[in-house]
Amino acid sequence: MNRVLLTGNGAAAWGARLAQAEYIPAFPITPQTEIIETLAQWIDQDKMTARLVTLESEHSMITAAAAAAVTGVRVFSATSSQGLLYAMEMIYTVSGWRAPFVLVNVSRGLASPITLEPDHNDVLAARDSGCLQIHCSTCQEVLDNTLIAYRLAEDPRVRLPVIVNLDGFYLSFTREPVLLPEIESVKNFIGEYNPENMRFRAHEPMSHAVAVLGGAPYSYFRYQTHLAVENGLAVYDELAKEFEQQFGREYGVIENYFADDADYVFVMMDSFATKAKDAVDKLRATGWAIGLLRPRLIRPFPAERFRTLLSGKKAVAVIDQNISMGMGGVLHSELCTALYGQPQTPEIVASFIGGLGGRDITVEEFFEIAKSIRHADEINQTPSPRLLYTETELREIRKLQSLANVKLHGFGETS
Amino acid sequence: MNDKPVTLYRHMKDLPSTHLLGSGTAMCSGCGGLEALHEIYDIIGEKSLYVNAAGCMTLLSVYPFTPFRGSWLYTAMASAAAGAQGVRDALDILLEKKQMKADEDMQVVVLSGDGSAYGMGLSATSSAMERNLDFIYICYDNEGYGNTGQQYSGATPHAARTSTSKGSSGFRGFKKDLFSIWAAHKPTYVATVIGSEPVDLARKIEKAMQLKGPRLILALSPCPTGWDYDPQDSVEIGKLAVKTGIWPLKEYVDGKVRHTKLPKQRLSVDEYLKRQGRFNHLYQPDRNDKLINEIQIDVDDYWSEVVE
Ligand SMILES: Cc1ncc(C[n+]2csc(CCOP(=O)(O)OP(=O)(O)O)c2C)c(N)n1
Numbered sequence A: 001m002n003r004v005l006l007t008g009n010g011a012a013a014w015g016a017r018l019a020q021a022e023y024i025p026a027f028p029i030t031p032q033t034e035i036i037e038t039l040a041q042w043i044d045q046d047k048m049t050a051r052l053v054t055l056e057s058e059h060s061m062i063t064a065a066a067a068a069a070v071t072g073v074r075v076f077s078a079t080s081s082q083g084l085l086y087a088m089e090m091i092y093t094v095s096g097w098r099a100p101f102v103l104v105n106v107s108r109g110l111a112s113p114i115t116l117e118p119d120h121n122d123v124l125a126a127r128d129s130g131c132l133q134i135h136c137s138t139c140q141e142v143l144d145n146t147l148i149a150y151r152l153a154e155d156p157r158v159r160l161p162v163i164v165n166l167d168g169f170y171l172s173f174t175r176e177p178v179l180l181p182e183i184e185s186v187k188n189f190i191g192e193y194n195p196e197n198m199r200f201r202a203h204e205p206m207s208h209a210v211a212v213l214g215g216a217p218y219s220y221f222r223y224q225t226h227l228a229v230e231n232g233l234a235v236y237d238e239l240a241k242e243f244e245q246q247f248g249r250e251y252g253v254i255e256n257y258f259a260d261d262a263d264y265v266f267v268m269m270d271s272f273a274t275k276a277k278d279a280v281d282k283l284r285a286t287g288w289a290i291g292l293l294r295p296r297l298i299r300p301f302p303a304e305r306f307r308t309l310l311s312g313k314k315a316v317a318v319i320d321q322n323i324s325m326g327m328g329g330v331l332h333s334e335l336c337t338a339l340y341g342q343p344q345t346p347e348i349v350a351s352f353i354g355g356l357g358g359r360d361i362t363v364e365e366f367f368e369i370a371k372s373i374r375h376a377d378e379i380n381q382t383p384s385p386r387l388l389y390t391e392t393e394l395r396e397i398r399k400l401q402s403l404a405n406v407k408l409h410g411f412g413e414t415s
Numbered sequence B: 001m002n003d004k005p006v007t008l009y010r011h012m013k014d015l016p017s018t019h020l021l022g023s024g025t026a027m028c029s030g031c032g033g034l035e036a037l038h039e040i041y042d043i044i045g046e047k048s049l050y051v052n053a054a055g056c057m058t059l060l061s062v063y064p065f066t067p068f069r070g071s072w073l074y075t076a077m078a079s080a081a082a083g084a085q086g087v088r089d090a091l092d093i094l095l096e097k098k099q100m101k102a103d104e105d106m107q108v109v110v111l112s113g114d115g116s117a118y119g120m121g122l123s124a125t126s127s128a129m130e131r132n133l134d135f136i137y138i139c140y141d142n143e144g145y146g147n148t149g150q151q152y153s154g155a156t157p158h159a160a161r162t163s164t165s166k167g168s169s170g171f172r173g174f175k176k177d178l179f180s181i182w183a184a185h186k187p188t189y190v191a192t193v194i195g196s197e198p199v200d201l202a203r204k205i206e207k208a209m210q211l212k213g214p215r216l217i218l219a220l221s222p223c224p225t226g227w228d229y230d231p232q233d234s235v236e237i238g239k240l241a242v243k244t245g246i247w248p249l250k251e252y253v254d255g256k257v258r259h260t261k262l263p264k265q266r267l268s269v270d271e272y273l274k275r276q277g278r279f280n281h282l283y284q285p286d287r288n289d290k291l292i293n294e295i296q297i298d299v300d301d302y303w304s305e306v307v308e
């Protein structure tokens, strides 16, 4: 094993290289582009044997990716934000093809307004698609989970696309020390892609993705996909155990940071969770019984694990780096659905939205969140959902608006 | 250039007598697209994989049945050409790595309607041509979004009534020239065909099968449902499309366009138009000389530039 400094994008590219992806349909988009540029360079320099093809759009890219996967080769692709949305028709379609391949999504906020920095509305738009989702918070995790993702995608109990998510900028462009496993040991772990009977050959004709007539056959296939996604939970456990035995790094379905003995728990996804960890450290130093739970798997959603891990807690703060317009935080709703009506479930599950478009969440804000759920527990009343924004930020916006003489009325401006 | 190409197909009797594509599909009776597909499939054969875009033909393969002896992959309306790219690339990778025997290889074929070929799928197709993808693209052109009830598309001819052009002048736009759009990419082969001229069609498929690279087979597909005529007239209407010069049979190879059938004495466009309900408004309640003339002039202009 080799220790190197890698960006999140670099780690994702190494994941594809070590997994010996054979086919890479590509399309550029910030902040993902570095991944396909890195792979293209390796291929040009004969450091990697694969075919990289730039399609004319992400819609075509995902179509080609899945078509190649069902023909019988190992496929890698990557996108971000607008690209993922442009591909969305096919993201939903190809899970129905049961096409096993790995797609890295580098999270970036969605237009409008157009921006480059991260939040999770892009990847959560694929939430109901039938693709599995692994969310990462370090560069090492990106590399390791890209490898695990291939096993997961290709496992006969799953056979579905897997999306590995990392945050744009905060992870994609941040260099961290990463242990690079030897290719031989990765081969040991992953092996060759065996498409079994799902492949196109002249003498074994196959009709794939055919139409159905009526709700009964339609439901049959939709349920099949749903059940296969659910299988992903136990399969991930198995694979993570195997991975740990071989490489010594442990990955659970949910990362548990001091949550066992905690009364209060933050719940967050992806790289901003490292900010929450920092807050947990500082709060614990002053005597707080507080911890963090970070789901790695978002699909399948680890509902049962959350129930167990949160059983008996006083209060939970879900900090969503996404916003479902007119409803609020997606993870919050999902967690509430998982917990509602269960024995010993925490009475307070409060919602906070922050970090949209890469807006920072400061340690002071985490302190405030902690205090607010402690208070909620004391008075036994769940606070209404909070949109994190400081007075200073609003003042700055107002200043800019007045400088540019922006007229606010008529746009449904709410103060 | 004018050497007679070597061909198996000189007369009707040379055409395959057994048919490969199964019957009993959900297509309308008299479907000119299906007629062409039958003829094409007989020649391409079963060592093929059809990548389909959303349209009438999507209903050929309905779980768990298919009329195809070879393979099939339904994609979406916009990206069948990208599906063909993925399949072709994967097959090439497997062949290179010797993970697949050469005789397991297949002809990759895109099968789409005009809505896809002239419109939503054009960007994916253009980029497949850029990459010189080795595939055959079959477009059955029924001149409208047939599957959704024959709304006008980029392939609808001037003045045709469709479900979104029901006014007294019919469709105000003009049929897009997909043949030239393809030819502008300098692909290997582009040909127009029609099911009612099976020998011409067979030769073109035969030729396409001998070539590699992007190849388009553009089949005008008389559609009783969308064009509003009796299903038994499909072959007749197809023949009239050629005899009136409305559907020129031609091919593009090596940078040159060649007409494969020159209608010696072109019939007046009336013969074609008045047979179809979609042009009824040109004749009822009164004859619309202006529009009919426009259509005739358009056809005459086309042929006046054809020198063979
Ligand atoms: C993205 C998308 N938009 C719209 C449709 C609805 N749709 C299905 S088939 C079809 C018509 C396709 O027309 P064409 O390609 O000419 O094929 P035809 O139906 O005439 O056989 C349309 C619009 C779709 N399937 N996908």
Ligand code: SF4
Binding pocket: B026, B027, B028, B029, B030, B031, B032, B033, B034, B056, B142, B146, B147, B221, B222, B223, B224, B225, B226
């Ligand atoms: S609508 Fe037209 S093209 Fe479609 S199946 Fe019927 S006849 Fe064929």
Ligand SMILES: [Mg+2]
Binding pocket: B055, B113, B114, B115, B140, B141, B142, B143, B144, B145, B146, B147, B153
């Ligand atoms: Mg059509």
